[in-house]
Amino acid sequence: MYKLVLIRHGESTWNLENRFTGWTDVELTPKGIAQAQEAGRLLRSEGYDFDLAFTSVLKRATHTLWHCLDAMDRTWLPVQHSWRLNERHYGALQGLNKAETAKQYGDEQVLVWRRSYDTPPPALDPQDPRSEAADPRYARLAPGQVPLTECLKDTVARVLPYWNEAIAPAIRSGQRVLVSAHGNSMRALVKYLDGISDDAIVGLNIPNGIPLVYELDADLKPLRSYYLGDAQAVAQAAAAVAAQGKA
Numbered sequence: 027m028y029k030l031v032l033i034r035h036g037e038s039t040w041n042l043e044n045r046f047t048g049w050t051d052v053e054l055t056p057k058g059i060a061q062a063q064e065a066g067r068l069l070r071s072e073g074y075d076f077d078l079a080f081t082s083v084l085k086r087a088t089h090t091l092w093h094c095l096d097a098m099d100r101t102w103l104p105v106q107h108s109w110r111l112n113e114r115h116y117g118a119l120q121g122l123n124k125a126e127t128a129k130q131y132g133d134e135q136v137l138v139w140r141r142s143y144d145t146p147p148p149a150l151d152p153q154d155p156r157s158e159a160a161d162p163r164y165a166r167l168a169p170g171q172v173p174l175t176e177c178l179k180d181t182v183a184r185v186l187p188y189w190n191e192a193i194a195p196a197i198r199s200g201q202r203v204l205v206s207a208h209g210n211s212m213r214a215l216v217k218y219l220d221g222i223s224d225d226a227i228v229g230l231n232i233p234n235g236i237p238l239v240y241e242l243d244a245d246l247k248p249l250r251s252y253y254l255g256d257a258q259a260v261a262q263a264a265a266a267v268a269a270q271g272k273a
């Protein structure tokens with residue numbers, strides 16, 4: 027049996043301000059740092075250890091990993107970064123307040139933009155100053171690979187090659203793997219691992235900074251999965267994420 031641990035980054039400045047973030051590279055808040063440290067302490071106290079970590083190219087996930095590994099005294103572990111683990115691109119919604127957007131367009135529309143499998147939010151104009159196309163961290167991507175918006179289906183399509191080519195082989199080789207990622211890049215991975223339907227994925231919300239453990243069989247099929255920590259606190263945190271998009 028293999029064990030894989032996934033963690034969504036701790037609270038970011040734009041989580042606190044309730045803004046759509048996507049590929050915008052915002053910092054952790056002091057609470058977000060504390061959540062990452064607490065996750066590391068919890069992992070350590072429960073006897074977890076890792077050989078390799080994966081994260082996105084965004085600082086909220088990277089710093090979550092750093093603080094988590096620091097609390098485990100494992101800052102020396104190898105870390106692989108990939109844009110494929112980035113948050114889902116939120117298109118023209120990036121920077122807007124979620125509750126105000128719901129006031130303007132209605133809760134139902136915002137739920138579709140946040141959680142539907144195949145309806146993307148409105149796209150960014152390529153000339154929009156918020157576009158990430160000129161960001162040097164994406165310079166090696168093929169033209170058109172830097173999104174202007176993404177639905178979850180698009181995110182699944184770019185996360186899975188990284189799972190298949192980097193993360194899954196590392197797990198199969200016996201390395202103990204920690205992945206620090208984002209709400210929707212984790213939803214993409216969880217959808218794939220648990221075989222969640224396109225309709226049911228609408229109801230899945232991932233809380234910040236709480237380790238999610240997968241026990242996997244020899245074919246990397248989940249035997250079971252569970253969050254570490256208090257189940258009621260986890261459920262409340264997931265419900266709070268769901269409520270962010272309400273007017």
Ligand SMILES: O=C(O)[C@H](O)COP(=O)(O)O
Nearest residue numbers: 045046047048113140209
């Ligand atoms: O990009 C964002 O705004 C968040 O990290 C995830 O947002 P969501 O829960 O609204 O999809």
